[in-house]
Every structure is written in structure tokens, then in C-alpha cells.
Amino acid sequence: MSLQDIDLIAATQGPGLVGSLLVGFTFAKAVALVQQIPCTGVDHLTGHLLAILLEKEEDRPLFPYTALVVSGGNTSLFAVDSTTEFRLLGRTRDDAAGEAFDKVAKLLGLGYPGGPMVSKLAHQGNANAIPFPRAWLDKESLDFSFSGLKTSVANYVHKCRQKNNPVPIEDICASFEQAVVDVLVEKTLYAAEKAGHRQVVIGGGVAANTKLRQQLKARCTEEGLRCFTPSPEYCTDNAAMIGLAGYFQFAMGSTVALDADAFSRSPLN
Template sequence: MITLAIESSCDDTAAAVLDLNLSHRHRVLSNVVSSQFDIHARFGGIVPELASRCHIEAIWPVVHEALADAGVSLQDIDLITATQGPGLVGSLLVGFTFAKAVALVRQIPCTGVDHLAGHLLAILLEKEEQRPAFPYTALVVSGGNTSLFAVNNPTDFRLLGRTRDDAAGEAFDKVAKLLNLGYPGGPTVSKLAQQGDAKTIHFPRSWLGEKSLDFSFSGLKTSVANYVNQCQQKKIPLPIEDICASFEQAVIDVLVKKTLLAAEQVGHQQVVIGGGVAANSKLRKQLKGSCAEAGLGCFTPSPEYCTDNAAMIGLAGFFQFTAGSTVDPDTDAFSRSPLN
């Protein structure tokens, strides 16, 4: 089944074409992402109105490029999938409405995909030997979400724990803003952390109880802010690299420990990570090492499938379609995920 997928939940316009089948021999024929980084950087964050306007301008050129790269036309498409939520509603409506319109004109099925489902299944885009078997425990960690799920099959996900305040990626960006590192700050914090000493500053780890699978990063963010204020009051030069390294280590310690605890509680032998922060090299390395010590399999998607992309939306939508789920032309987008 040749599938056209569209993702426009935030500030990236993405389209992909996939060749999918029930034997799980999936092929990504094209995967195109158009970034709005330069537009939002001057504002220090995403401006929703600008994001939706940019999606309107980019949606057809991006889809056209994805079709051309795959060597197909709209007449060859059997299924259209698009992100239905969560995200910025204005941005979501551009991609989701485009997908429904094309499906209506072409008289082919369309599915609306939960963005989190895409991240939970992105690992299945890898080569067969690099994919886990069901069930597995999955950590989704990004700028908008930090959650743990039991993934029982391609359409059955059970929430195990989630953040009570800031998501991990959001905490990275807020710390970057405290340190005047620009936007987006997460990658810059991680890059500077490589030059610092994570043992120099002890920032708190929030465990929320011995068996809790929930997360909280607001206290960590406040602790970094207090440290920065103290240095400024004492007129001490900020050890930015050490702050970044110590902060990053505090986040990773919590993410890794709770992920392994979740796998233990549900009895899974395999762990998967997804979402934009899943591209963090130190997080991937520490999670793999901890899983190996615990006798667990650890699976990490390629970096291009960690950040927002349409390929994962196409795969998740295909599984939904084979389970009997499609959307009508009047189906609306949603800002909050029912999975979370």
C-alpha cells in the first residue's frame, strides 16, 4: 500500500511516501522536512500564527517534493495519513485539512494519527533486525512530551507515567534561555555539556516516590535558575559548560532510571525511546548501557526518525487503517492527546 503521510503539528512541515504491508516489510520511499527555524529564531520561540501561515505556504511544495523523490504521483497513492493532534491547532489544521481534501478528491481512505503514536512506533521504520518485538516499554521524550508507555501492539498503547509539569525538552530550552544560548536551546545545551564536568554542580533529581513513573523537571529548572542568580549576585563568571553538563546529567539520570523501572513493573524485556530528545547521544548511550546491565534489549531510532517527521505518521496511520480506523471530511484536529 503506497501511503502519503503529512506532519504539521508544530513548526516543521513534513511529508513522506512509504510502501507498507502487513508483513512488516516497510520501505520509506521519501521523507521530506521543511524547517521554520530561521523564522522563529528571532522571536526566541515558536509564534503559532506565523507557524500556521508558513505551513500554508509550504504544504504543497513539500508534498510535491516527497512525491517526486519517491517517483510516484497522487494517482499512485492508496492511503493518506496526517497528524491529527496533539500540537498547535492552527498548524495541525493545515496538514490535516490538506490530507482530507486530497483523500476526498481522489476517493481514497484517510487516517488521522496521534503524534505520540508516531513516536511510539518510529522504531519499526528501522531494519528488521533493529526492531523490537511486541510488547515493549517506550519512553517518548521531546519538547512537549515526556511519557512512558506499554506498547502492546501497533494500535494498543497504555500510559504508565508522564510529566507533571515541564517536559524534558522544554526544560532544556528554558535552561538555554536562562543562559542566553539562543533558540532552539536544547541542542546547544547538549553540545556545551560535552565540554563540561557533570560532577561539578549537584542539581536535584525528582523521583516523586519509590515506585512512581511520573516525571517533574520544574524543580530542576528552578535550581539552575537559583544557581545562575547566585553566581551573578556574587559576580562570579558563569561556568556555562559545567552548568549544562550537570543539568543534562540530572535529566538523563531520571529518564533512564524511570524507564527501567517501568519495564520492570510491566515485565517487558525490551525498551524503546522516541521523540526529539531521543537524539541526544548521551541519553542514548546511558540508556543502552543501563539496559545491558539489567539484561534488557534497547532500541533507538535513527536521529531523523526521532525529531518530527512524516514517515512515522505514515506507519502509525497504516496500522490504524488496517485496524479499521479512518476519518470523515468533517473530523477535527485536537490539541491534547487522548493517549496522554
């Protein structure tokens, strides 16, 4: 396929670091101008919310559904009413889940990005070895908080080193991962119950986490809900989900002007 075959350009307009966003978004607008075709700016979160629609028809949910977007920059719950209608149900009050994974990995010297390495080592550890806290917040809250968990891990590692005890990295990873997954799964199910939805979807980089996918599917089955998980390649940031979201926006008449700017914070959040 050549550039002359393209009828529409979609690009991420935000949220994120504006300097980085402007590079891609400005380039997209420039190509659209030269080719004399429309351009639409996409909220990155909508890409994750709709990524499941890239799957085969039998693996796609019907509207409406409850969606958990969980990544390095976002941990939020949405009611997805259509391809262009989204309602925020809950969000993180501090660190995103993926950010907590990265910070714990850095603390343990595991490198960046931390999520895959923490999950790999978690398979070799005992998830019940260390009673890390679960932040449920208020009884009715659909918000998240992971800063306390991150601090608890840091304190545990510090005490081990103070006493010259070996740091049980595998058990720390397993117990930390379990603490994150427990909260994500239970709050997602509670959000679906409050919204009256029978279908649950996850998206974002952390949605590729094996334990999260398995535990969410198991709990949805217990509660009589259908769980939809995108293929791992559609969980991480990808052009396909942005193109899909942009197509739906364009179908509703949404395009961007040449002077449209990028944005650092999502209006959805």
C-alpha cells in the same frame, strides 16, 4: 511517485497547537477527498512510539515493549502491546524534558531550539560540577517532574550574577543534562520491570540526545534488557513515522470523516 500512486493519506490530528494542526489536517482531508482515497488521522505520540519499526528488521523490537517518548511537548512512558495498543505508565507532571532543555538554553542565552546546543556544550563541561536535584517523586511513581530542576538552574545562574562571578555555562549544561538523563533512564528501567518487559524503546526529539542513548543502552545491558533507539532522523518529528502509524490504523479499519477535527491534547496522555 505521483499523487495518483498514493492509496492512503495519513496526517497528524493532534496533539499540539490546534491552529497549526488544522492547516495540515484539513489539507490532508481535502487531498483525500479530491483523489477519492481514504484518510486517517494519527495521534502524534503513536508515531514516536512506533518510529523504531522504521528500522531494519534486526533492529526492531518484538511486542510488547516499554517505550519512553521524550520531546519538547511530551515526556511519557508507555507499554506498547501492538501497533495499535498503547497503555500509559507514567507522564510528566509539569515541564517536558525537551521543554526544560529549551528553557535552560534561553536562560543561558543559547538560542532555540536549546537541546542540541546544551548537549554540545555539555561535552565540554563537568557533569558532576553542580549537584542539581533529581526529582524521583514517590517511591513507586513512574511520573516525571522537571520544573524544580529548571528552577534550580535559574537560581544557580542568578547567584553567580549577583556575586559577579563568571557563569560556568559548560558545567551547568553538563550537570543539568546529567540530572535529566539520570531520571529518564532509571524510571524507564523501573517501568520495564513493573510491566514485565525485556525490551526498551525510546522516541521523540530528545531521544536523539547522545548521553541519553548511551546511558540507557549501558543500563539496559547491565539489567539484561535489550535497548532499541531509532536513527536520529526518526527521533525528530517526521512524516515517515506518521505514515507508518496511519497505515497500521487503516489496517484496523480506522479512517476519518470529512468533519473530523484536530485535537490539542492526546487521549493517550
